[in-house]
Amino acid sequence: MDSTKVKIEIHHAPYSLFDIVSAVVKKRLHNNESIDIFDCAKEVMYLHYMGIVGLVPVSETVHELIHNGYIFVPLNVIRGNFRKFVDMYYDYISPDCLDALDNAEEMTKEYLDDISGVNNQVTQQQAIFNIHQTYVRIQNRNSSQSIPPGRDIIKDRITQLKANKKTMYKLVRFNETKEDKENMQVNIIQGGTKHNGY
Numbered sequence: 001m002d003s004t005k006v007k008i009e010i011h012h013a014p015y016s017l018f019d020i021v022s023a024v025v026k027k028r029l030h031n032n033e034s035i036d037i038f039d040c041a042k043e044v045m046y047l048h049y050m051g052i053v054g055l056v057p058v059s060e061t062v063h064e065l066i067h068n069g070y071i072f073v074p075l076n077v078i079r080g081n082f083r084k085f086v087d088m089y090y091d092y093i094s095p096d097c098l099d100a101l102d103n104a105e106e107m108t109k110e111y112l113d114d115i116s117g118v119n120n121q122v123t124q125q126q127a128i129f130n131i132h133q134t135y136v137r138i139q140n141r142n143s144s145q146s147i148p149p150g151r152d153i154i155k156d157r158i159t160q161l162k163a164n165k166k167t168m169y170k171l172v173r174f175n176e177t178k179e180d181k182e183n184m185q186v187n188i189i190q191g192g193t194k195h196n197g198y
Contacts, residue, residue, distance in 0.1 A: 009063045011056045013073045014082060014104050019097050020044060020053055023085075026092035047085065054082030075108040 012020065024043050028035050047053050056078055058066065065071045075082075086093065086101065 007060045008057050009060055011058050011063050011066055011073065013054045013056050013066075013078050014075060014101050015054065015085070015093070015097055017044075019093070020047065020085070022094065023089040023092040027089055030092065051080045052082070052085045052088070054078040054080045054085075072104075072107055072111070074111045075104055076112065 015023075021040065021044055024040055024047075025035055027033075028040065028043070033039070048055075054075075056073055062071065066073060086098075090098075
């Protein structure tokens with residue numbers, strides 16, 4: 001895993017890419033337009049380019065949680081004018097999709113009421129979509145020396161840690177089951193030497 005890169009994915013909301021393409025194909029069929037794959041793709045890409053579909057930038061993990069139904073995407077965080085898409089393609093959007101939009105509007109209203117309510121407590125679900133800025137203070141701003149890449153910082157820190165003979169580090173995997181933990185031999189690094197077992 002390359003920890004120096006963060007992957008941002010684009011989630012289509014409130015309609016999936018499948019729903020958008022379906023509406024475009026239905027409209028083209030109804031209007032006796034070409035349903036050639038390239039013509040349909042061109043129209044779908046045009047809708048994206050014009051900002052007429054709803055998009056939400058999310059991390060890979062959050063994207064997976066959304067698709068597995070663990071996270072609701074409130075309509076107020078969606079970028080793009082998806083309501084214009086609904087106006088333009090209303091007759092070609094499936095009734096299930098229109099019902100889902102109605103439900104999403106109700107859930108968004110509840111979400112907004114919750115975060116503007118008396119308690120003003122932000123839940124973990126709500127905090128995911130808040131915009132956070134991180135500021136980094138750089139010493140010697142006028143210095144011609146640049147900040148070293150993340151890998152160099154990590155290598156320097158590992159060298160420092162290996163120099164300390166009394167320090168022990170346990171390397172474990174994330175998302176391991178109880179059975180994995182019981183069966184796993186833990187690698188220990190002690191003074192720069194690798195040992196198996198614990």
